[in-house]
Amino acid sequence: MVMARFGSLADPSATFALAGVRVIDPATNTDAVRDLVVADGVIRNGEAPAGIPRLDAAGLVAAPGLCDLHTHLRTPGDERAETIASGMRAAAHGGFTTVCAMPNTDPPLDDPLRVRGLLANATHAAARVRVVAAATRGRAGEQLTDHGALAAAGAIGFSDDGLAVASAAVARQALSYLAPLGLPLVQHAEEPNLAAGSLMRGGPTATRLGLGGWPASAELTIIERDLALAAETGGWIHFTHLATAAGLEPIRRARASGVRVTCDVAPHHLALTDAWVAGDRRFAWENGRDPGSGWAGLDPELAYDGTCRVNPPLPTREDAMALLAALADGTLDAIATDHAPHPPERKAVPFAEAAPGLIGLETALGIGLAAVMAGHLELSTLLAALSTRPAALIGESRSLAAGSNADLVVFDPRRSWRVERSALASRSANTPLLGMDLPGVVRLTVAAGRITYDAGLIGSK
Numbered sequence: 001m002v003m004a005r006f007g008s009l010a011d012p013s014a015t016f017a018l019a020g021v022r023v024i025d026p027a028t029n030t031d032a033v034r035d036l037v038v039a040d041g042v043i044r045n046g047e048a049p050a051g052i053p054r055l056d057a058a059g060l061v062a063a064p065g066l067c068d069l070h071t072h073l074r075t076p077g078d079e080r081a082e083t084i085a086s087g088m089r090a091a092a093h094g095g096f097t098t099v100c101a102m103p104n105t106d107p108p109l110d111d112p113l114r115v116r117g118l119l120a121n122a123t124h125a126a127a128r129v130r131v132v133a134a135a136t137r138g139r140a141g142e143q144l145t146d147h148g149a150l151a152a153a154g155a156i157g158f159s160d161d162g163l164a165v166a167s168a169a170v171a172r173q174a175l176s177y178l179a180p181l182g183l184p185l186v187q188h189a190e191e192p193n194l195a196a197g198s199l200m201r202g203g204p205t206a207t208r209l210g211l212g213g214w215p216a217s218a219e220l221t222i223i224e225r226d227l228a229l230a231a232e233t234g235g236w237i238h239f240t241h242l243a244t245a246a247g248l249e250p251i252r253r254a255r256a257s258g259v260r261v262t263c264d265v266a267p268h269h270l271a272l273t274d275a276w277v278a279g280d281r282r283f284a285w286e287n288g289r290d291p292g293s294g295w296a297g298l299d300p301e302l303a304y305d306g307t308c309r310v311n312p313p314l315p316t317r318e319d320a321m322a323l324l325a326a327l328a329d330g331t332l333d334a335i336a337t338d339h340a341p342h343p344p345e346r347k348a349v350p351f352a353e354a355a356p357g358l359i360g361l362e363t364a365l366g367i368g369l370a371a372v373m374a375g376h377l378e379l380s381t382l383l384a385a386l387s388t389r390p391a392a393l394i395g396e397s398r399s400l401a402a403g404s405n406a407d408l409v410v411f412d413p414r415r416s417w418r419v420e421r422s423a424l425a426s427r428s429a430n431t432p433l434l435g436m437d438l439p440g441v442v443r444l445t446v447a448a449g450r451i452t453y454d455a456g457l458i459g460s461k
Contacts, residue, residue: 004455006089006425010124013041013449014406016458017048021057021410025064026384027399036062038406041449045402055457059414063383064398065097065407065447067391068361069186069264070161070240070336073099073129075118077106082341082427084118087361088125089453090339090426094362095386095409097127097447098396099339103134104162110134110145112153119154126445126452130394132157132186135174141166147177156394159186161240162311164222166192171226175235184238184262184393187226189247190312194218199352201243201274201313209278209303211351214313216244223247227254230261238393239263241338243312245322248331262393264336267360267367268310270324273317276432277351279303283367284320285374306347306354307432310340324376327385334390335382337364341428358431362424366438369413373439379413410444410457417441 018036025031037044039052048054068091074082082090091099101118103109109118115131122129133155137143139162147158158178164187165171174185195218200206202213223239227250230237239247242265254261271283279299308314315323326332340357347354368382387409391398398407417423417440419433445453 004453005459006092006126007450007452007454008124008126009128009448009450009452011450014446014451015039016053016055018055018057018060018062018410021060021062023062023400024380024383025400026380026388027064028401030400031380036400038446041406043400043402043404043406053458057410060410060412060443062400062408062410064387064400065409065445066095066365066386067394067396067398068096068099068337068339069334069390069393071099071101071339071361072104072341072357073101074341075105076114080343084122084125084129086425086427087339088122088127088129090359090361090424092126092445092447092453093425093442095365095411095442095445096361097407097445097452098130098391099127099361100130100132100156100394102132102161103159104139108134108139110137110139112146112149115150115153115155127447130156132159132161134158135160135165135185136170139163141170144170144173144177147181151181151183157184157186157238159188159240161186161188164188164190164192168225168229172229172233175229175233175237179233179235182236184236186238186240187222189219189222189239189242191218191221194221198313199309200277201315203274203316205274205278211277216246219244219312220246224250227251227259227261231257231259236260236262240336241266241269241312242323242332243269243315243319245319248322248326252331262333264334264390265323265327265332266338267335267364268358269315270320270327270371271367272314272432273320274314275317276308276314277304281432281436283370284317284324285371285376304351305432306349306351307358307430309351309354309356310358311356324371328377328381332385333393335364335368335385336390337361341426342430343428347430359426359428362426363419363431363433363438365411365442366440369440370438406446406449408446409442412441412443413439415441
């Protein structure tokens with residue numbers, strides 16, 4: 001059995017050559033089978049220098065390292081669910097070389113000292129950590145944090161994620177102050193009054209399950225409001241984990257008129273649907289039921305599974321397919337995992353009491369590859385949405401061109417793996433994908449020139 005090995009950003013720079021690997025680099029529109037040489041952590045042109053490890057990579061794909069705009073590390077305050085070390089091992093296992101830590105911690109990341117402390121504690125982890133700081137003090141939505149001081153401490157964006165900045169006046173203030181900094185307000189688009197009492201996406205499935213329904217208007221209301229505020233202030237609005245089709249057209253119109261707006265979607269909102277709450281375990285594109293019925297029938301063994309409770313809720317099949325199409329046409333800028341670990345006792349409870357969220361760093365690539373295999377995405381589009389495009393939004397470059405620092409993932413698209421507790425590097429295992437097989441096995445992750453995950457590709461030679 002091949003043993004996987006994790007490394008860290010503090011390890012020595014790597015030197016190796018991959019022979020006959022398929023290189024897909026969205027930054028240079030490259031898709032070609034060739035040798036890929038890394039020497040002292042830098043991608044090189046030409047023949048591999050004599051004496052360096054030369055590895056047979058036939059059938060494997062090399063792509064720029066993945067970048068996650070939305071990760072919950074639960075640090076500080078909830079290290080039972082995840083730590084920086086375990087979260088970054090999960091990231092490396094999933095092919096990610098950078099993650100953006102969200103601020104809904106305990107206490108929240110609303111103080112420059114906390115931001116600096118988190119970044120300092122991540123220097124020896126298996127992936128780079130960036131910080132999205134709290135937009136308001138205590139994430140209470142009332143008084144802005146010191147955006148300038150937090151940016152100087154290393155914050156790359158601002159959000160009250162888990163909650164919207166519900167006050168239009170406060171959101172306008174934030175966009176005004178952030179405009180000259182060139183940093184985004186990362187908005188959890190959910191109008192709290194419309195979402196109150198909801199447990200899953202509104203519709204026929206929610207009605208038959210007797211669960212409070214979350215309306216698409218909860219997302220649309222904040223999207224339309226903040227697009228108007230961004231247009232007025234010149235600020236940058238980024239909508240995270242979009243879960244409905246309703247907001248896509250307003251975003252397209254605003255972007256065409258010059259508003260600075262970007263957005264991301266979580267893998268589970270592309271593939272999982274509200275029918276999963278009833279026990280269905282088919283991806284959106286596999287669902288053969290009548291799309292207008294909203295009901296796939298109740299599976300008594302799987303229904304009301306707390307791992308299916310997320311916020312925003314799992315979408316209808318129609319919305320999931322619209323989001324997938326919007327990713328393909330470029331309306332959605334990136335895939336962001338919304339990795340939200342929880343210990344078992346927060347999920348093994350009645351559905352209404354389950355903590356919202358599921359893990360995603362280790363399953364994002366596999367879900368995306370399943371969509372590619374089903375013919376709903378091009379592989380290059382998937383990799384751009386997971387790597388070069390999100391990286392560009394936070395000021396990082398990603399390329400496999402000669403002279404670039406080695407930041408890459410190598411995976412085997414022909415093999416699949418079973419999502420099991422024993423296969424996960426995260427401290428938590430809250431996902432309804434447990435027991436399912438996903439395509440794509442990550443063989444190697446290299447971050448900043450260091451090998452941070454190796455599933456026997458280097459170590460076996």
